[in-house]
Amino acid sequence: MAGLCNALEVRDLSFAYPGTDGGETDWVLRHVGLAVPEGAFCLLVGPTGCGKTTLLRLAKPELAPVGRREGSISLFGEPLDRIAADPRESARTVGYVFQSPEGQIVCDSVWREMAFGLESLCVPRDTMRRRVAETCDFLGMGPWFRRECSELSGGQRQVLALASVLAMRPRLLLLDEPTSMLDPVAERNFASLLFRVNRELGVTVVVATHDPRPLVDYADMAVSMEGGALREVSPDALRDEPDLAEGPLPAVTLGATQVQASDAWFRYGRDDDWVLRGLDLSVSGGETRAIVGGNGSGKTTLLSLVAGVGRPQRGRVRNWLRGSQVLLPQNPKALLSQQSVLEELMEWSRNVGYGRDEAVDALDKMGMGEELLPRHPYDLSGGQQQLLAYAKLALAHPALMLLDEPTKGLDLAARRSLARALREERGRGTTVLLSTHDLAFVRAVADSVTLLFDGQEACTQATGEYFAQSWL
Structure with missing residues (x-):
């Protein structure tokens, strides 16, 4: 290890986002100090909104947020400002993988x-072909x-x-909640690739990450990070399984069928x-029904058909509550269009009738x-x-x-x-249909569970019965 310096x-370091009135909001980061040795595998944990994403973005020049910054950042002994002046040097030095691949794949x-x-970096064609081939071969x-x-x-x-980041051969790789949208199998596979x-x-x-358990063995x-400051912890202290339930679900009287799919077939293209x-x-x-299953099993597609976004090519999907429904997509930015958190919350106040x-x-x-009310929604963390x-x-x-992966990017408290x-909501009689990989969350909120596999219902059971018979 002789001769190695700190990669990061x-x-x-202190940082504050600008407020809507032109001034700074409260400091998100406060006198942060961090040294990550070259070759390390480091986990950055902390509650939702504590500043994890902000810290990572500040270390990637092209993604650094606008705001007031004090203190210094260096990569492999070089000041970040010098690296930022050369896009090629930045790409060779530090790569960044977003929480949602949809926000990165173009x-x-x-x-x-x-x-x-x-x-984009004008890499010669022969070099490009080799890098692409080597990266794809390495990652299977x-x-x-x-x-x-x-x-x-x-x-x-x-x-x-x-892979698209690794092809540029960065020496430092920053990843923001990279497993939050993956099922348990894909999560473990991705962790082993890292x-x-x-x-x-x-x-x-x-x-x-908000859930370090899949990565603890490799770190x-x-x-x-708490309160804008950092403290070192042992990776072994991050292994505990969370308990989200606050006692058993109270009994409720269920009504007539409100959502029904009958022999529903769907594909996105004629040849798909x-x-x-x-x-x-x-x-x-x-x-409250939880829909579980691996990536690609049809959970998101089912929610979109129930919402009326699409229609099955064969069979039927009926929703008697479509006139009073909401849909939370996997990417919350699809719902965020205003200039501040307060404006976002108040957007529908006149039509709905709240203050x-x-x-x-x-x-x-x-x-x-x-x-957080004056903050721009896009300046919030993914969990926020x-x-x-x-x-x-x-x-x-x-x-x-209708909730699609509602706990994506959330820490335990959130x-x-x-x-x-x-x-x-359940106590008020609201019908809830949610898709998720978060089985601890399912235990805490769901009356029943439907397992999807290969585009079909593999089983539907009461939550307690489902977990009692599951061996996963």
Whole structure:
């Protein structure tokens, strides 16, 4: 290890986002100090909105947020400002993988995506071909190298996002919640790929995550961020399984069937494989139903058909609550269009009939304070955007909530807040249909569970019965 320097060194770093009035809001980072040795695998943990994403983005010049910054950042002994002056040097030094691959993938096919960044840096064609070939071979992408990006599973999209960054051969790799949208199998596979990147290629890896358990076995250091400051923790202290339940679900009387799928078949293109294959489903009024299954099993497609976004090519999907429904998509930015958090919450106030106090209360139930009200929604962390989108939808007082991966990017405290909010909705008689990989969350909120496999209903059972018979 002699002669190695710190891959990432942060000294007395403070940062504040600009407020809507032109001044600075409260400091997000306060006198942060961090030293990640070259070759390390570092986990960055902490509650939702604590500043993990902000810290990572500040270390990638092209993604650094606008605001007031004090202190210094250096990469491999070089000041960040010097590296930022040369895009090629920046790409060779530090790579960044986003929480959602949809926010990173820009091309229609895998091979074009792999070449896009290299072409932008004017890498010679022969060099480009070799880098793409070596990266795809290392990550096992050969079988789907010629496929369209739209045909990839969630796990494959995340691997593609990683590969397109690795093709530029960065020495430092920053990843923001890279496994939050993956099922447990894809999550473990991606974690093992990161370990190989770290150990076999010598790339320093820093991962910001709300759920470090899949990565703990590979990490040799961990730091926790709270209140805008960092402290070192042992990776072994991050292994505990969370408990989200606050006692058993109270008994409720379910109503008549409100959502029903009968022999539903759906595919996105005429020549594509069927996503849903004769799916049958029935959800009662006032029921909270969890839809589980691996990436590509049809969970998101089912929610879109229930919402009326698409129609099955064969069979039928009926929704008797469509006139009073909300849909939380996997990407909460699809719902965020205003210039501040307060404007976002108040967007539907005139039509629905609620005031500022109710909007602030909805935000408070998600564990977020009034200091965020003037902040632009895109300056929030991914987890905070998720909570804001849910709070905005809840203010509409819908009869049906359709939630696609609602705990994506949320830490334990935020997941508990969301679980508590859904239990309150259940008490009010709201029908909830949610898709998720978060089985602990399912235990805490769901009356029943439907397992999808190969586009079909593999089983539907009461939650307790489902987990009692499951061996996973």
